[in-house]
Amino acid sequence: MDCNRRTTYSVLFEIEKNQAYSNLELNRQIGLQNPDNPAFVRELVYGVLENRIYLDYLLAHLIPKGLSGIKKQVLTLLRMGLYQLIFMESVPPYAAIGETVKLAKKLAPGRDGFINGVLRGYQKKGADIKLPDSKEDLISYLSVRYSYAQWIVELLLSQYGMQRAEQILKAGNDRPKLSIRVNMIRTDRQSLAEQLTEEGFVIEEATLSERVLFVSGSGLLETKAYEQGLFSVQDEASVLAAEAVNPLPGQTVLDICAAPGGKSLAMAEMMGNKGVVKAFDIYGHKLTLISQQAQRLGLSNIITEESDGCVLREDLRDSSDCVLVDGPCSGLGVIRRKPEIKYKELADEGRELSEKQFRILLTASCYVKEGGILVYSTCTVNRIENTEVVERFLKERSGFTLLFERQYLPDTDETDGFYICKMRKQKC
Numbered sequence: 001m002d003c004n005r006r007t008t009y010s011v012l013f014e015i016e017k018n019q020a021y022s023n024l025e026l027n028r029q030i031g032l033q034n035p036d037n038p039a040f041v042r043e044l045v046y047g048v049l050e051n052r053i054y055l056d057y058l059l060a061h062l063i064p065k066g067l068s069g070i071k072k073q074v075l076t077l078l079r080m081g082l083y084q085l086i087f088m089e090s091v092p093p094y095a096a097i098g099e100t101v102k103l104a105k106k107l108a109p110g111r112d113g114f115i116n117g118v119l120r121g122y123q124k125k126g127a128d129i130k131l132p133d134s135k136e137d138l139i140s141y142l143s144v145r146y147s148y149a150q151w152i153v154e155l156l157l158s159q160y161g162m163q164r165a166e167q168i169l170k171a172g173n174d175r176p177k178l179s180i181r182v183n184m185i186r187t188d189r190q191s192l193a194e195q196l197t198e199e200g201f202v203i204e205e206a207t208l209s210e211r212v213l214f215v216s217g218s219g220l221l222e223t224k225a226y227e228q229g230l231f232s233v234q235d236e237a238s239v240l241a242a243e244a245v246n247p248l249p250g251q252t253v254l255d256i257c258a259a260p261g262g263k264s265l266a267m268a269e270m271m272g273n274k275g276v277v278k279a280f281d282i283y284g285h286k287l288t289l290i291s292q293q294a295q296r297l298g299l300s301n302i303i304t305e306e307s308d309g310c311v312l313r314e315d316l317r318d319s320s321d322c323v324l325v326d327g328p329c330s331g332l333g334v335i336r337r338k339p340e341i342k343y344k345e346l347a348d349e350g351r352e353l354s355e356k357q358f359r360i361l362l363t364a365s366c367y368v369k370e371g372g373i374l375v376y377s378t379c380t381v382n383r384i385e386n387t388e389v390v391e392r393f394l395k396e397r398s399g400f401t402l403l404f405e406r407q408y409l410p411d412t413d414e415t416d417g418f419y420i421c422k423m424r425k426q427k428c
Helices: 003-018 022-033 038-050 052-062 072-087 093-107 112-128 138-146 150-171 189-198 236-245 262-270 284-297 339-343 347-365 387-396
Strands: 178-182 202-205 212-216 231-233 252-255 276-281 302-306 320-326 368-378 400-408 418-425
Touching (some): 003 022, 003 038, 003 072, 003 093, 038 052, 038 072, 052 072, 052 112, 052 138, 052 339, 072 093, 072 112, 138 150, 178 236, 178 262, 189 202, 231 262, 236 262, 236 320, 236 368, 236 400, 236 418, 252 262, 262 276, 262 284, 262 302, 276 284, 284 302, 320 347, 347 368, 347 387, 387 400, 387 418
Parallel strands (some): 252 276, 252 320, 276 302
Antiparallel strands (some): 178 212, 178 231, 202 212, 368 418, 400 418
16 A cells, blocks of 8 residues: 555545644644655645545545435545645656555455546546636636635625735745744854755745845755754744844744644843743643743743733733733644634634723733833734734724734735734823
8 A cells, every 4th residue: 555645545545534733643643654655645635635625626526426325434545546636747647546446446446447537537527627616606607616615706706806805815835945044143144044944945035034044955854954953944923023023132923822832942042041931821731832932942041931811810910011912823824834724714704802802902002101112913814813803902092003914815925814003002
């Protein structure tokens, strides 16, 4: 049995059955099964996830009774085979079908003939299957073409208009560049770029942040540069959120929803390891990872503590020069990295979630000193969770002044979809 396709199946089936996170499950299954071509596994996993609705649309036209009653094992194999037939030019059609059928004999015994028939049916009739008519049903057309749940399509159309919404949907299916944040306490961007280039990596300088490099190549986290704490993997927009805070050496900084810790670590580096960054999160086990990364990076100015951002702590009132709230959100800005988000339901288009974001922001504002900085950020493109939360907050907290806000988008900025808003607490 082909170990690469077997690993791919295991990842996709876990996501389908148990709603596992794609990035975590990929790493887990690759570690367990040790496929000889991890790049193939990643391409096939993310390809199937990114195009799931489109693939199911085609399958529903190829199977007379539709997809109702098709078991998850069979559906996963059909999606894998069909994706290879349509999108993977490196895979000959005979291999796409043959290897899928071989896998089916082991994983879905008795259904291999059915799977073979459906995939061969696509070879014969696939070109005749048309997408929904965009003029008659724009939402269905965009949903199928780009494989997004219809509620996301409707949300983006209402907030961004047809042209921008389609651009955002399309960009969500692009593969993001791997970006790293340079630890400027230990090196500089040019020196790190030269070091990684010598090790065979292809390096490109980011344009939005002077702390960021884009890297192509395998084995990045196995390099001496990583072991020596010269860099961390982090999307450029996430780095920009830390830079918006702009903490100074010696200041007290509070990161309310810190896990997994990228922004806390970035701010600690920006402060030159002087002062203190208090990294809080409701999940204590995640804080351990922040402490481990701080040690690797040579940072001693980070304090971690389990704390609920919704609950006001009097001991922290007016205590911090800068407070960052990277609130829990729908994640609609990181679909390029976690395509399974495209198929999850969200209550009230995020209004229920925005209530929690508002409460956290309101609570966090109490911790800012007079003249201090409050930054609110999310990794979503949903204005209900972004600008509407801030507008409501500024009405409630008249003592804060808006300094700037920006929505980063993958199609125009080549970053994750990220919202950043910076405010200052006025002096009495």
